[in-house]
Amino acid sequence: MDVLLQQLFNGLTIGSVYSLVALGLTLVYGILHIPNFAHGALYMVGAYITYTIMTSLGLHYLLSILTSIIAVGMISVLMERLVFHPLKDSTPIQHKVAAIGMLLFLESFAQLIWGADYQQMETPFGQVIDFFGLTVTMQRLIIVITAVVAMILLYLFLKKTFTGATIIAMAQNREGAHLVGINTNKVAMLTFFISGVLAALGASLTSPINLVFPSMGHLVILKAFVIIIIGGMGSIPGAILGGYIIGFSESIGATYISSDYSDIISFALLVIILTIKPQGIFSKGGV
Amino acid sequence: MLDLKNVSVKYGNFTAIKDINIRVDKGEIVVLLGANGAGKSTTFRTISGLKTPFKGNVLLEDDLIDNKPPDKIVKQGIVQCAEDRKLFPEMSVQENMMMGAYIHRKKKNKIKQTLKEVYKLFPVLYEKRKNPAGSLSGGQQQMLAIGRALMSKPKLMLLDEPSIGLAPLIVEQMFESIKQINKEGTTILLAEQNAHAALSIADKGYVYENGNIVVEGSSKELFANEEVRKAYIGA
Ligand SMILES: Nc1ncnc2c1ncn2[C@@H]1O[C@H](COP(=O)(O)OP(=O)(O)O)[C@@H](O)[C@H]1O
Numbered sequence: 092m093d094v095l096l097q098q099l100f101n102g103l104t105i106g107s108v109y110s111l112v113a114l115g116l117t118l119v120y121g122i123l124h125i126p127n128f129a130h131g132a133l134y135m136v137g138a139y140i141t142y143t144i145m146t147s148l149g150l151h152y153l154l155s156i157l158t159s160i161i162a163v164g165m166i167s168v169l170m171e172r173l174v175f176h177p178l179k180d181s182t183p184i185q186h187k188v189a190a191i192g193m194l195l196f197l198e199s200f201a202q203l204i205w206g207a208d209y210q211q212m213e214t215p216f217g218q219v220i221d222f223f224g225l226t227v228t229m230q231r232l233i234i235v236i237t238a239v240v241a242m243i244l245l246y247l248f249l250k251k252t253f254t255g256a257t258i259i260a261m262a263q264n265r266e267g268a269h270l271v272g273i274n275t276n277k278v279a280m281l282t283f284f285i286s287g288v289l290a291a292l293g294a295s296l297t298s299p300i301n302l303v304f305p306s307m308g309h310l311v312i313l314k315a316f317v318i319i320i321i322g323g324m325g326s327i328p329g330a331i332l333g334g335y336i337i338g339f340s341e342s343i344g345a346t347y348i349s350s351d352y353s354d355i356i357s358f359a360l361l362v363i364i365l366t367i368k369p370q371g372i373f374s375k376g377g378v
Numbered sequence: 379m380l381d382l383k384n385v386s387v388k389y390g391n392f393t394a395i396k397d398i399n400i401r402v403d404k405g406e407i408v409v410l411l412g413a414n415g416a417g418k419s420t421t422f423r424t425i426s427g428l429k430t431p432f433k434g435n436v437l438l439e440d441d442l443i444d445n446k447p448p449d450k451i452v453k454q455g456i457v458q459c460a461e462d463r464k465l466f467p468e469m470s471v472q473e474n475m476m477m478g479a480y481i482h483r484k485k486k487n488k489i490k491q492t493l494k495e496v497y498k499l500f501p502v503l504y505e506k507r508k509n510p511a512g513s514l515s516g517g518q519q520q521m522l523a524i525g526r527a528l529m530s531k532p533k534l535m536l537l538d539e540p541s542i543g544l545a546p547l548i549v550e551q552m553f554e555s556i557k558q559i560n561k562e563g564t565t566i567l568l569a570e571q572n573a574h575a576a577l578s579i580a581d582k583g584y585v586y587e588n589g590n591i592v593v594e595g596s597s598k599e600l601f602a603n604e605e606v607r608k609a610y611i612g613a
């Protein structure tokens with residue numbers, strides 16, 4: 092029983108990070124109508140920026156995260172302006188090529204600056220605490236709490252403010268958004284900003300329990316794709332639920348099947364869920 | 379109020395409308411008639427700033443608007459209910475209405491007031507306010523599109539074929555509502571294939587053929603025009 096609870100908590104931790112990354116991916120899908128392959132690179136850059144600020148400026152972990160999420164948000168906006176915006180009248184395949192180009196560019200860039208070595212990110216929250224009878228590290232608790240708070244704030248922003256609602260509106264009908272007087276350029280930039288913030292937040296939270304390296308985004312982004320396909324492309328509740336489904340299945344699979352197979356589990360789930368519900372769990376575009 | 383002067387618009391190399399001249403005065407209902415593909419929607423897209431004319435000018439109260447982006451044009455008081463309604467299908471009816479008031483988002487009290495007025499005009503929207511827009515019937519979706527447009531408190535409303543795909547009884551109600559909206563002070567430019575119903579509420583009209591305006595005149599004149607009767611009214 093204890094092992095199960097422990098694994099459920101681990102699932103909650105990984106699931107929180109997956110949900111954050113998948114949310115950013117699904118929001119940008121509403122703007123580009125393609126999955127942004129460069130999203131995993133933003134995730135990786137987010138981890139490196141946090142790491143660099145901590146090691147070279149000596150700022151506190153949380154303060155470094157704050158700086159990093161703003162920086163990556165801005166890099167993401169820059170990417171929208173310089174790469175995707177000029178392509179707005181072109182075909183989806185051109186968007187895909189551009190996104191892959193950005194991914195390769197950012198990865199080589201990281202390799203150039205930080206090298207190919209694995210880096211270990213320190214955390215001031217390494218202590219082990221007793222949490223309702225479970226033995227967990229403070230870091231994992233912080234991952235869960237921060238992610239959940241970020242998701243609640245995002246939900247309130249999208250649902251309760253005019254500015255947030257423009258993101259949903261543009262995803263559901265771009266011309267309709269034009270016709271009610273929404274400046275869709277601003278919405279696109281805002282969406283990319285939020286998506287960059289979420290990627291950097293997810294990466295910075297999980298780095299102390301994983302490692303930082305140039306290709307660290309690959310597996311995560313692959314899983315985020317699986318998540319938004321399972322949850323329904325563009326669906327916000329789908330991204331959250333999908334993130335936790337994958338997180339829980341992986342951690343439970345690792346215990347009861349084998350930890351060697353934990354990465355395969357998400358893809359197996361993809362096949363199973365799409366066989367039952369080919370459109371994903373949620374249809375596209377809702378909150 | 380609105381003037382189109384020698385407006386030509388292209389899609390790639392194809393000229394969809396040529397040298398169009400249209401004038402809409404404050405308080406009027408003006409109708410654009412014409413078969414499918416004649417160029418009515420292109421005219422609307424151009425006025426709304428979704429297309430830039432390749433030649434000619436669009437003026438709103440002597441202000442050039444043909445190079446302005448769509449959101450600026452809504453702010454200047456021109457709103458469009460497009461042919462395919464362009465609702466936000468998974469938002470509720472009320473959320474769609476609220477998005478219609480986007481340009482007035484800082485004036486919460488004014489929005490509440492307008493919302494009340496629109497619900498009074500279309501009580502069925504109030505009944506369905508919590509339902510997703512995509513779940514409404516065709517007629518209700520059209521009402522929502524008009525309601526959402528009214529939420530921006532426009533000076534001029536462009537209505538692109540509001541009767542398309544609706545049952546005759548609903549069409550009649552729709553035209554009643556349009557007349558009512560006009561009476562309450564909104565100028566209306568209407569595109570229609572249903573010439574009879576449209577001309578019976580309009581002040582004047584323009585007849586499109588293959589991207590050109592071939593006949594124009596008051597509703598009476600168009601009703602009396604032999605060719606118009608044959609082609610669009612069928613009597
Ligand atoms: N996006 C587009 N690309 C190319 N041609 C178009 C496009 N939209 C409309 N057209 C063409 O422009 C002409 C006018 O169309 P439209 O303005 O939609 O007419 P109407 O609204 O009167 O039915 C038609 O020949 C149509 O095929």
Ligand SMILES: [Mg+2]
Nearest residue numbers: 418419420461
């Ligand atoms: Mg049309």
